[in-house]
Every structure is written in structure tokens, then in C-alpha cells.
Amino acid sequence: MLKGKHVLIGVSGGIAAYKSVELASMLKKQGAIVKIIMTKNAQEFVTPLTFKSITGESVSYTMFDEEKPIEHIALADWAEIFIIAPATANVIGKIANGIADDLLSTCFLAGKAIKIIVPAMNVYMYENKVVQRNIQTLRDLGYLVLDPDIGYLACGYSGKGRFPESREIVDAIKVFSYFGTKIISLQNKKILITAGANREKIDPMRFISNRSSGKMGVSLAKAAALMGAKVMLIHAHIEEKVPYYIDSIKAETANLMYNEVMGIADNYDIIIMCAAVADYTIEDPANEKIKKKENISLQLSRTKDILFELGQRKKDNQILVGFAAESEDMIDNAKAKMIKKNCTHIIANSLYTSGKDETEQVLISKDKELKLIGSKLETACKIIEEIVK
Numbered sequence: 406m407l408k409g410k411h412v413l414i415g416v417s418g419g420i421a422a423y424k425s426v427e428l429a430s431m432l433k434k435q436g437a438i439v440k441i442i443m444t445k446n447a448q449e450f451v452t453p454l455t456f457k458s459i460t461g462e463s464v465s466y467t468m469f470d471e472e473k474p475i476e477h478i479a480l481a482d483w484a485e486i487f488i489i490a491p492a493t494a495n496v497i498g499k500i501a502n503g504i505a506d507d508l509l510s511t512c513f514l515a516g517k518a519i520k521i522i523v524p525a526m527n528v529y530m531y532e533n534k535v536v537q538r539n540i541q542t543l544r545d546l547g548y549l550v551l552d553p554d555i556g557y558l559a560c561g562y563s564g565k566g567r568f569p570e571s572r573e574i575v576d577a578i579k580v581f582s583y584f585g586t587k588i589i590s591l592q593n594k595k596i597l598i599t600a601g602a603n604r605e606k607i608d609p610m611r612f613i614s615n616r617s618s619g620k621m622g623v624s625l626a627k628a629a630a631l632m633g634a635k636v637m638l639i640h641a642h643i644e645e646k647v648p649y650y651i652d653s654i655k656a657e658t659a660n661l662m663y664n665e666v667m668g669i670a671d672n673y674d675i676i677i678m679c680a681a682v683a684d685y686t687i688e689d690p691a692n693e694k695i696k697k698k699e700n701i702s703l704q705l706s707r708t709k710d711i712l713f714e715l716g717q718r719k720k721d722n723q724i725l726v727g728f729a730a731e732s733e734d735m736i737d738n739a740k741a742k743m744i745k746k747n748c749t750h751i752i753a754n755s756l757y758t759s760g761k762d763e764t765e766q767v768l769i770s771k772d773k774e775l776k777l778i779g780s781k782l783e784t785a786c787k788i789i790e791e792i793v794k
């Protein structure tokens with residue numbers, strides 16, 4: 406999603422400046438062309454040479470350079486994505502108030518790129534009403550602000566203000582650049598998403614499960630939450646980390662997932678059932694480890710059909726999206742499932758994309774079939790865009 410994109414990173418003078426070296430490196434590995442602007446204070450933390458070595462591009466930090474007299478406009482024009490990471494309280498305050506007193510703040514004002522801000526600071530600085538007001542001002546003006554992570558901070562405090570992991574920032578850049586300025590369209594929407602593979606207990610050690618990795622469900626949750634929706638992710642076993650900005654509940658078995666989903670489903674505008682829910686559970690799981698014998702038989706019983714029940718109680722304006730993972734007759738089977746379960750949309754996909762980053766899907770609704778190919782994050786963005794249209 407970032408191949409060949411011009412990404413300009415503005416680095417300001419926070420302790421997390423060193424972490425944006427990793428961010429620059431990761432963006433470059435994803436095929437982006439990365440240039441850097443540093444504030445004077447950022448250079449107290451990391452040298453321009455470090456960024457230059459990582460990006461292979463020049464690093465800019467001065468306004469009044471005889472060699473490059475109008476660098477602030479040249480860089481602003483060059484950038485397709487302009488991200489300030491880390492953004493200090495100082496730089497946030499400046500850009501929220503139109504102050505342009507150095508290369509970074511001037512360039513940010515001049516650019517027409519997608520503009521993203523990643524605040525990182527001490528928890529009390531972050532909670533300060535002036536800082537919060539400035540962040541809100543930026544959001545209201547259409548700037549994309551990625552919430553900081555919560556956890557241990559360099560100052561010794563614990564709380565909100567941590568610079569997110571580079572991987573999370575890269576995914577946020579992908580989602581933000583996909584949607585561009587359409588980003589606020591999901592605000593006030595509540596979206597419930599399920600993900601992953603149920604594990605049905607055989608004994609305390611063993612279970613039956615399936616190959617779902619949860620990547621698709623987590624990607625959908627990321628795309629929706631970053632677009633401003635209030636997302637709840639109910640997940641079984643997943644191989645992906647749930648991002649810090651998404652609320653989640655773990656429901657390992659099909660029955661636990663049924664209870665969690667049914668308990669809150671009515672409160673949601675959109676429900677996306679992406680989990681590979683177990684169709685069968687072990688009737689009588691053993692409380693002690695089953696000893697090795699010759700052959701054994703497991704008695705399986707049907708689990709409750711969550712999607713079907715959601716379809717039965719669906720409110721008129723509720724969007725219900727199902728997934729149909731098929732190994733044959735993908736489209737026909739998916740269409741039949743959409744009708745049987747009373748879904749508004751169904752995503753048909755091949756079983757063989759489970760666990761992979763790339764996918765091929767067909768988004769089916771009453772009057773449309775749309776082929777989606779790409780990374781799961783990219784198709785997640787397309788699905789979210791289509792279903793809220």
C-alpha cells in the first residue's frame with residue numbers, strides 16, 4: 406500500500422525521536438520514499454546523520470539555506486503523506502494555532518499532503534487541557550491524530566503518552582492514506598467485529614480448532630477504529646496483536662463468543678462476523694488429561710449459529726456482514742449463505758488464504774459483486790468503505 410509513496414516524517418524534540426528511526430526504516434522497507442525534517446530540538450536526541458543513513462535521502466532542518474532557498478515549499482509539494490512523529494506538545498500547539506516559525510511547522514502549514522500527527526509525551530503533559538484542546542482543534546480541522554499508546558513512559562510514569570510501536574504507525578499510515586480526507590465518515594458509528602478461531606476443549610490440554618489467524622478481523626477493526634468508529638472486537642484465538650486503540654474481549658469457545666456477541670449486538674450499527682466460529686463442540690470434555698489408549702471417539706454436538714441468530718433479530722437499519730470461507734463454488738455458496746442468514750453483505754473468500762497477509766475476496770451485497778485483491782489491511786479498508794456507503 407505504500408510502495409513508491411512519498412512520505413515526509415517531521416521529527417520533533419521528544420524522547421521518542423529515536424523510535425522514529427525505526428519507523429523511517431520500516432516505511433522504507435515497505436517501499437516508501439522517506440524524507441525527514443527535524444526540529445532544532447529533535448537534533449538534541451538523534452543526529453540527522455542517523456536518519457540520512459537509514460533513509461538514503463537528505464535530511465532537512467533549516468529554513469534559511471542559500472543552497473535550497475524555498476525548501477519549505479519544495480518539501481511540502483513533494484510529500485504525499487506528511488507525518489509528525491513524534492509530535493511534541495510544543496509542535497502540536499504551534500500547528501493548531503497556525504504558527505510557522507521553523508522548517509517543520511512552516512512546511513506542515515504549506516503542504517497539501519495527508520497530514521498525520523503522532524503525539525508522544527509525559528502522561529500529565531498529554532492530559533493537560535491545553536494540549537487536549539490543541540489536539541481536538543487539529544482533529545476538528547481534519548488532521549489525522551493517532552492516539553498515543555498506554556504504558557511505561559521514559560519519564561518513569563505510566564500512562565497514555567507512549568509513542569506507538571512502528572508497526573502500528575505504519576498500519577495507521579496505510580489506513581489514513583487509503584481513506585485520505587474521508588476519514589471522519591465513521592464517527593459516531595458503533596461497529597462490532599469478531600475474529601479468530603474458536604478452540605473447543607477436548608481435555609485440559611487439547612482442543613479442536615481451525616486455521617483462522619484473526620488477521621482479517623483485526624485488519625477490519627483497525628480500519629474502522631482509525632476512521633473514527635467506536636469498535637468492539639470479540640476474538641477467539643488470534644495470531645495478531647490487538648492494537649492498543651481497540652477495545653476487545655476474548656471469547657475462546659463458540660459458546661462464549663455467542664454469549665458475548667448476543668449480549669451487546671443490539672447496541673451496534675454494524676456487525677461484521679469475521680471469526681471462524683466452531684460449528685461443533687465436544688459434548689463432554691474431560692476434566693483430566695485423556696490417557697493414551699488405542700482409538701478414541703469424540704462425540705461432537707452443534708454449536709449455536711451466531712450469524713443466523715443475528716440475522717433473525719437484525720434491526721432494519723443494522724448492517725450485518727458475514728464471511729463465507731469456501732473451498733469450492735465460492736460465490737454460489739456465499740450467496741446462499743447471505744440469504745439464509747439474512748445478512749446485508751457477505752464476503753466470499755478462499756479457505757486457502759487463512760493465515761496469509763494477502764487475500765482474494767468477493768464482497769457480495771443484494772445488487773453488487775466486488776472483487777477485492779490485496780493485503781488484508783487493504784481489503785479491510787475497501788470493505789469498510791463499501792459497507793458504509
Ligand SMILES: Cc1cc2nc3c(=O)[nH]c(=O)nc-3n(C[C@H](O)[C@H](O)[C@H](O)COP(=O)(O)O)c2cc1C
Nearest residue numbers: 417418419420421444446447493494495496525526
Ligand atoms: C530529555 C527530554 C525529553 C523530552 N521529551 C519530550 C516528549 O516526549 N514530548 C514532548 O512533548 N516534549 C518533550 N520534551 C520537551 C521538548 O523537548 C520541548 O518542549 C521542546 O521545546 C520541543 O521542541 P520542538 O517541538 O521544536 O522539537 C523533552 C525534553 C527533554 C529535555
